Amino acid sequence: MFYINVPVGLLAFAACYALLRDPDYLTKQRMELRKGPFRFDSIGLSLLVIVMVSWEVMLSKGQEWDWLSDPFWRVQTLATFFAVGLIALILWELRHPSPVVNFRPMRERNFSACCLIIFCAFMVLYAATTSLPGLLQSLFGYDALNAGLVMSPAGFFAVVAMPVVGFLLGRGTDARWVIMAGLLIMAAGNYWMSQLNLEISPGQVVWPRVVLVLGLSICFAPVNVAAYLYTPPLLRGAAVGLLSLLRNEGGSVGTLLAQTMQERRDQFHTLRLGESLDPFNPAVTSFLEQARGVFLQQTGDPVAARQLAWQALENLRQQQASALAYFDVFLMLAVVTLVLVPVVLLMKRSVAEKGAHIGHE
Numbered sequence: 190m191f192y193i194n195v196p197v198g199l200l201a202f203a204a205c206y207a208l209l210r211d212p213d214y215l216t217k218q219r220m221e222l223r224k225g226p227f228r229f230d231s232i233g234l235s236l237l238v239i240v241m242v243s244w245e246v247m248l249s250k251g252q253e254w255d256w257l258s259d260p261f262w263r264v265q266t267l268a269t270f271f272a273v274g275l276i277a278l279i280l281w282e283l284r285h286p287s288p289v290v291n292f293r294p295m296r297e298r299n300f301s302a303c304c305l306i307i308f309c310a311f312m313v314l315y316a317a318t319t320s321l322p323g324l325l326q327s328l329f330g331y332d333a334l335n336a337g338l339v340m341s342p343a344g345f346f347a348v349v350a351m352p353v354v355g356f357l358l359g360r361g362t363d364a365r366w367v368i369m370a371g372l373l374i375m376a377a378g379n380y381w382m383s384q385l386n387l388e389i390s391p392g393q394v395v396w397p398r399v400v401l402v403l404g405l406s407i408c409f410a411p412v413n414v415a416a417y418l419y420t421p422p423l424l425r426g427a428a429v430g431l432l433s434l435l436r437n438e439g440g441s442v443g444t445l446l447a448q449t450m451q452e453r454r455d456q457f458h459t460l461r462l463g464e465s466l467d468p469f470n471p472a473v474t475s476f477l478e479q480a481r482g483v484f485l486q487q488t489g490d491p492v493a494a495r496q497l498a499w500q501a502l503e504n505l506r507q508q509q510a511s512a513l514a515y516f517d518v519f520l521m522l523a524v525v526t527l528v529l530v531p532v533v534l535l536m537k538r539s540v541a542e543k544g545a546h547i548g549h550e
Contacts, residue, residue: 214422233289236278243271244438248445252452291427294420300428302536303416306368306408308435309529310375312443313522314405317379320447321398324515328387328508339394343402350406364411364418364539371411372529374404379523383516387508404526415539447518454514462506476502 211219247267254264282288294300318340325331325339354367378401385393413432420428466473480498481491488494 212422215426218423228287230282230285230287230289233278233282233285236274236281237289239274240271240278243267243274245441247271248441251445252449256449290431291424292431294424294428294431297419299419299536299539300416300432302532303412304432304435305532306372306529307412307416307432308439308442309525310372310405310408310412311436311439312446313375313379313526314401315440315443316447316522317382317398317401317443317519319444320451320515320518321382321394323451324512325394328512328515335391339391340398342395343399346399346403347406350403351410354407354410358411358414358541361540364415364541365533365536367411368408368415369530369533371404371407371409372526372533374407375401376404376523376526376530378402378404379519379526383519383523385516387512411539414541415536418539418541419537447522450518450521451514454517455511458510458513459506462510466502466506473502 247264251264254261256264257268259265278290279292282290282292295304321340322331322333322336325336326333331339357367358364378397378399381397381400385397416432417425417428468474477495477498480501481494484494484497484501485491488497
């Protein structure tokens with residue numbers, strides 16, 4: 190199935206090679222670099238490897254090793270390597286004339302704000318994208334195909350939204366307000382998903398997902414406009430690399446954040462729901478009596494019927510706790526998206542120039 194990406198990738202590569210051209214400033218910069226001596230930032234590359242390896246291993250193994258409560262200090266050691274390595278990397282790269290990772294674009298206010306927005310936006314997207322199929326498959330009995338079919342209509346609306354956003358930006362709309370609208374729509378989609386329950390139909394799952402992806406589609410193009418508008422042309426290539434890196438890492442963080450929070454909140458709700466499940470609760474007694482009667486008719490064994498009734502109550506508790514945990518994840522994602530809205534107000538006015546291709550560089 191994955192081989193289908195090979196012809197699509199080759200076609201995209203051929204189209205890019207035939208249609209895209211480097212801007213003049215980049216061509217000139219490349220020619221100047223070829224004339225000078227070759228200087229490779231080996232120390233910067235080594236620090237980058239330490240930082241990224243520590244970060245990725247910590248994210249992938251953190252939940253398994255119980256994060257900062259790891260008794261063998263594996264997570265703590267990785268976190269120390271990451272923090273020290275990141276500080277050393279930033280200090281070294283800011284002083285090196287040809288850095289592997291150029292952090293100088295971060296000095297520009299718009300670019301820094303856009304980095305934060307794109308990191309958190311993709312964190313929210315990936316967190317919701319991993320949580321929703323888990324909810325559908327574990328609690329609603331969907332298989333992978335049906336879960337994918339429920340989530341797929343969102344892609345159509347994303348494709349429709351992007352040209353509309355491009356038209357608005359081309360007409361002189363301030364990118365800040367488009368970003369803010371997209372963030373609010375993303376927050377609305379996540380909040381909508383947090384208000385679902387276990388009695389919903391597939392159609393009631395489709396539309397919250399559509400709203401979430403639509404909000405991200407609205408954000409994506411104006412973030413690129415605002416990020417590169419005030420960035421000097423000589424630093425624009427480094428800015429593209431930084432923004433792409435943060436976008437990918439945001440997805441990794443979102444996946445692990447959703448998994449960790451879902452497991453922790455599942456434990457929390459299981460304990461809280463268990464506080465009221467005792468023989469002195471009339472609702473519990475009534476449920477057990479009804480369930481025992483049903484199982485007694487099926488088995489004819491009073492002891493087995495009693496055990497099955499208690500098991501049914503436990504299954505119901507686990508089901509409700511898991512559902513509440515997933516809904517808590519969606520609510521947390523809505524809050525994170527809302528917190529990003531004030532960041533937009535810190536940005537400078539961002540109106541794309543006519544004929545500019547800033548978002549494509």
